[in-house]
Amino acid sequence: MNAQRWKDAANGTSAPGGHDIYVDDKGNVSAADRILPETLPANPNPVLKEFFDYYRMPRGFHARSVNSTGAWNATMPLSFMNMPLLSYASEVTIPTLIVTGEQAHSRYFAEDAFKAIGSKEKALVIVPGANHVDLYDNVAGKIPFATFTQFFKTNLQ
Structure with missing residues (x-):
């Protein structure tokens, strides 16, 4: 390259x-x-x-x-x-919401990132039945907006 x-x-x-x-x-x-x-x-x-x-x-x-x-x-x-993507994830100390689909090919990375994030206020949302692109838009009706709203109301003040 x-x-x-x-x-x-x-x-x-x-x-x-x-x-x-x-x-x-x-x-x-x-x-x-x-x-x-x-x-x-x-x-x-x-x-x-x-x-x-x-x-x-x-x-x-x-x-x-x-x-x-x-x-x-x-x-x-x-x-x-040049740098593994999660090298400094432990330094993230702000509230963090990570969302992935239960059937997403990228789910492993969301789970790895969640483990690596340094914040005490963190949540991993695994959307039942969702693949990667189901979370791009809400055509399949799978995006958990209520979960997002609650997380933001709790953590953004």
Whole structure:
């Protein structure tokens, strides 16, 4: 990725890529012109289907959205490689509300973050039956707004 960043700087352009890093057996980082395919393949990975059903369908589609029609900058993940994301989580001492879906592929990170947060006033809300994108909007009626309201009323004064 550093070689790609150098190449991008020399050319004055940015190569497209995903927000995840895929490396082949020779150590080459794969590049892609788009994050999601134009059409959903047969038997897709469940996470691919979840994001496709949101970003490629009217519910979440926008012609200028990177996730709907394009790709991120190929070197974007570099900023996450220099420091583990939860390195300073124990220094967070303000009230913290972390929300995840019971079936979200990202649930593990919410749980890890909750454990790492230093605040005594913290809550982890695991939304029953919700996946990752169910919590983007309230189409499925799963966002626990009453829980949010109570947390904010208790902790924001």
